[in-house]
Amino acid sequence: MTATGIGAAVRRKEDIRFITGKGQYTDDVVRPGETRAVFVRSPHAHAKIKRIDTAEAARMPGVVAILTGADLANDKIGNLICGWMIHSKDGSPMKMAPHPAIASGKVNHVGDAVAVVIAETRAQGRDAADKVKVDYEELPAVADPAKAQAKDAPQIHADIPNNTIYQWSLGDEKAVGDAFRGAKHVTRLDIVNNRLVPNAIEPRAALAEYDAGTDNLTLWNTSQNPHVARLVISAFVGIAPEHKLRVIAPDVGGGFGSKIFIYPEEVVCLWAARKTGRPVKWTAERSEAFLTDAHGRDHVTHAEMAFDGDGKILALRAKTIANLGAYMSTFSSSIPTYLYATLLSGQYGIPQIYCEVDAVYTNTVPVDAYRGAGRPEATFVVERLVEVGAREMGLDPADLRKRNFIKQFPHQTPVIMAYDAGDYNASLKKAMELADVKGFGKRKRDSARHGKLRGLGYSTYIEACGIAPSQAVGSLGAGVGLWESAEVRVNPTGSVEVLTGSHAHGQGHETTFAQLVSERLGIPFENISVLHGDTDKVQFGMGTYGSRSGAVGMSAIAQALDKVIAKAKKVAAFMMEASEGDIEFKDGKFTVAGTDKSAAWDDVALNAYIAHKFTGAELEPGLKETSFYDPTNFTFPAGCHICEVEVDSETGRTEIVNWTAVDDFGTVINPMIVEGQVHGGIAQGVGQALLEGAVYDKDGQLVSGSFMDYSMPRAHDLPSFKLGLTETKSPSNPLGIKGCGEAGAIAAPAAVINAITDAIGTEQISMPATAQTVWSALQRANAARQAAE
Amino acid sequence: MPKVSMTVNGKPVTGNIEERTLLVQFLRENLRLTGTHVGCDTSQCGACVVHVNGIAMKSCTLLALQMEGASITTIEGIAPSPTELHPMQEAFRENHGLQCGYCTPGMIMSALDIVRRKGHDLDEHTIREELDGNICRCTGYHNIVKAVAAGARAMAK
Ligand code: FES
Ligand code: FES
Numbered sequence: 001m002t003a004t005g006i007g008a009a010v011r012r013k014e015d016i017r018f019i020t021g022k023g024q025y026t027d028d029v030v031r032p033g034e035t036r037a038v039f040v041r042s043p044h045a046h047a048k049i050k051r052i053d054t055a056e057a058a059r060m061p062g063v064v065a066i067l068t069g070a071d072l073a074n075d076k077i078g079n080l081i082c083g084w085m086i087h088s089k090d091g092s093p094m095k096m097a098p099h100p101a102i103a104s105g106k107v108n109h110v111g112d113a114v115a116v117v118i119a120e121t122r123a124q125g126r127d128a129a130d131k132v133k134v135d136y137e138e139l140p141a142v143a144d145p146a147k148a149q150a151k152d153a154p155q156i157h158a159d160i161p162n163n164t165i166y167q168w169s170l171g172d173e174k175a176v177g178d179a180f181r182g183a184k185h186v187t188r189l190d191i192v193n194n195r196l197v198p199n200a201i202e203p204r205a206a207l208a209e210y211d212a213g214t215d216n217l218t219l220w221n222t223s224q225n226p227h228v229a230r231l232v233i234s235a236f237v238g239i240a241p242e243h244k245l246r247v248i249a250p251d252v253g254g255g256f257g258s259k260i261f262i263y264p265e266e267v268v269c270l271w272a273a274r275k276t277g278r279p280v281k282w283t284a285e286r287s288e289a290f291l292t293d294a295h296g297r298d299h300v301t302h303a304e305m306a307f308d309g310d311g312k313i314l315a316l317r318a319k320t321i322a323n324l325g326a327y328m329s330t331f332s333s334s335i336p337t338y339l340y341a342t343l344l345s346g347q348y349g350i351p352q353i354y355c356e357v358d359a360v361y362t363n364t365v366p367v368d369a370y371r372g373a374g375r376p377e378a379t380f381v382v383e384r385l386v387e388v389g390a391r392e393m394g395l396d397p398a399d400l401r402k403r404n405f406i407k408q409f410p411h412q413t414p415v416i417m418a419y420d421a422g423d424y425n426a427s428l429k430k431a432m433e434l435a436d437v438k439g440f441g442k443r444k445r446d447s448a449r450h451g452k453l454r455g456l457g458y459s460t461y462i463e464a465c466g467i468a469p470s471q472a473v474g475s476l477g478a479g480v481g482l483w484e485s486a487e488v489r490v491n492p493t494g495s496v497e498v499l500t501g502s503h504a505h506g507q508g509h510e511t512t513f514a515q516l517v518s519e520r521l522g523i524p525f526e527n528i529s530v531l532h533g534d535t536d537k538v539q540f541g542m543g544t545y546g547s548r549s550g551a552v553g554m555s556a557i558a559q560a561l562d563k564v565i566a567k568a569k570k571v572a573a574f575m576m577e578a579s580e581g582d583i584e585f586k587d588g589k590f591t592v593a594g595t596d597k598s599a600a601w602d603d604v605a606l607n608a609y610i611a612h613k614f615t616g617a618e619l620e621p622g623l624k625e626t627s628f629y630d631p632t633n634f635t636f637p638a639g640c641h642i643c644e645v646e647v648d649s650e651t652g653r654t655e656i657v658n659w660t661a662v663d664d665f666g667t668v669i670n671p672m673i674v675e676g677q678v679h680g681g682i683a684q685g686v687g688q689a690l691l692e693g694a695v696y697d698k699d700g701q702l703v704s705g706s707f708m709d710y711s712m713p714r715a716h717d718l719p720s721f722k723l724g725l726t727e728t729k730s731p732s733n734p735l736g737i738k739g740c741g742e743a744g745a746i747a748a749p750a751a752v753i754n755a756i757t758d759a760i761g762t763e764q765i766s767m768p769a770t771a772q773t774v775w776s777a778l779q780r781a782n783a784a785r786q787a788a789e
Numbered sequence: 790m791p792k793v794s795m796t797v798n799g800k801p802v803t804g805n806i807e808e809r810t811l812l813v814q815f816l817r818e819n820l821r822l823t824g825t826h827v828g829c830d831t832s833q834c835g836a837c838v839v840h841v842n843g844i845a846m847k848s849c850t851l852l853a854l855q856m857e858g859a860s861i862t863t864i865e866g867i868a869p870s871p872t873e874l875h876p877m878q879e880a881f882r883e884n885h886g887l888q889c890g891y892c893t894p895g896m897i898m899s900a901l902d903i904v905r906r907k908g909h910d911l912d913e914h915t916i917r918e919e920l921d922g923n924i925c926r927c928t929g930y931h932n933i934v935k936a937v938a939a940g941a942r943a944m945a946k
Contacts, residue, residue: 011882012882015882018887018894019874020824020868020874021864030821200926201892201927203827252889253826253891286830286834508888675885676932682929683930684926706829707834708831713929715921716921718929
């Protein structure tokens, strides 16, 4: 291992600009003549728009324009789309309701845009927006997914009865039924996977500029995938042809899924910039972000697991209602289907699995991918069933897991996925040692002496990452391929620029990608820069989500590097008058086998460009190669998280006292960065389990609409984490990488709830397990115990 | 529009501003010091923390006009020279105390205030309690806590 190569904890290149305040986030970009967009948003969850009166607002100081849904329709601006087709079990296609960037005729959730004010300053825009008068006729609303299909529920979209988008299923229902009939023990759980707000700390923002001279539009946008944004905005929304639209995603302050999607606000900024001839900027306020960023999770599930007399799992059955909100966001349809039900086998050899998912519209903000996206929901179902099953059968939960672990690879699950490599026993064993599970009994007795209830919970999770083989996702309904691109440009002086279709918004690609190049080319880390996030520089790319940038994005770079080295060897052969087959390349040096002739990297790079040693007929000048890498399979990171809690029985307050995580991410490029990803993921998972919940009242008002009432994890809510790694390489990409971005968020909720239920001795608890929730569960359990006595 | 004068990162500055202009707006929009960020509208996240006369404050919660005559320090003003880092900045980098970097300026400015109030020998519990006003969505705080402790120690040297 070199100091800056694969496996080294290299300090990040990107840090200097961030710690000195020199980052360039979208809101930091200023264009001459810039105006500000302020949206007028619906205060009602469901209402007809009877009239919009903009006359008084238009007379306010600083107003440049006021635009409504009618203007949008007049200009024939297309609707936003969901790009993944799901078919119901009866074969019918999903029902996608129109999603205009500004509502016209009807609003479907609180925060739905009804008009936009373009003004000289934000304050003037706000003043004018206050004067836009909208007459609404309120309609009954439904926010609870469990109630959306009821007969008396209001129908949100015309022609979509029962608010049902699709009724999908996966697996063999009959075989599962048979397995349950033969079971010795069945564990049943009702689970609500609580709705979350992603809350990247940088609010979403967009800045659009129109150049009338060239007819080009430029969009600076808080995006995890600027190329996909450009594609959708040009091909479907129809704002501008693709070659006339440049999308730049500069420094982006966290995404966690919420910045994958194509949102109304960027469409409106582009449209308004052309209409007004002025740059238009919009930056969300936090309370606006709560009402417009796609939320996550929001499943209601009934799940059952069948066991034989030896604690072997025979079958799993789940029925889930997934809330997709008022409109279908960009990838929303795929999250509760192919990113959820396909992971219900967990780390276990389960012979039969059947899952039904109904996706429903409600009068709430759209729901889409949030860190983990479907896989945390699946893991929660599986890991709760296994844990509760073990407790019901009087078996040790770790032991029950071991009995059921998959040990042979490749392993085909009954729900599409073919796991290619893993060692689940190894991560469980290592985690149990690190967590000192042996000493838990003593710690529990010590806690009891102080009036505290101590509990321990496992989560042996699996995820499917490295998203994904294009052919596979295409056959499942994806509208795009999920390969990645890379271009490696070697300059005449030997320095290297890597252009990648991946996008970094905290993951440190400028560092890890450079580590790969430094290792492969044997050149100094400082001589490498990584460019991303600009459609004028990078030709195309699929962006960053689903822990795909290492496994897919870096594999593309590795392939391009192979091509660069192959070409450089040809140049070296001409330089040293040797045959190409005799050229060897190692540690930045080309040598002729069996001789002492050598050429340094920089000399070969220069020769490639001056082309003095070969004719254009023999070899094209230059040294630049491109690669599009399409993976052969998903990758399957897996591991074991163990959470230990102390619950105060008087107050119900839970404190996480120990956290141990042992993960198998395959090859690790930079352990420091990987650990950081795990820390952040665990924090979000703990947030879901203990603190966070987007709460709608029955009228569809978001009650938890700010950081005052939506509880974000803070430093004192969390412990320090004990981390470990095991390693089985992914055979599905040339680097053996599996991906690490989502693991913590996927594993953590089940570990926390398994620990709390272990501590308090009742399974009847919902997330977030706030002090009040836990206290109430304890009271109910005590009352039930007393009644039984 | 009323006029306001203050010192920012050691330099005198003046501006004619609307009464309702927040300090953070004045810094970001008038002075183009965009290292100070805005992460919320309820004074909860701490992305906007700067020092006012040496004390950490949330610049989203102050009117620029209140700052008449005050001395403000932002993230752009803490390094000893353009080519050097402040030890707390260095500690954040060394300990991987940042990912997307959006919360980082506020975290560093708050960390300096913790050192001012609590000294250079900070235990984990103290740091976690004292960071109550700053939210980070990326790091899970583990490495921020390490960075603050290391930065505080380095500042004693
Ligand atoms: S922006 Fe000041 S506390 Fe959030
Ligand atoms: S580093 Fe992203 S919010 Fe803290």
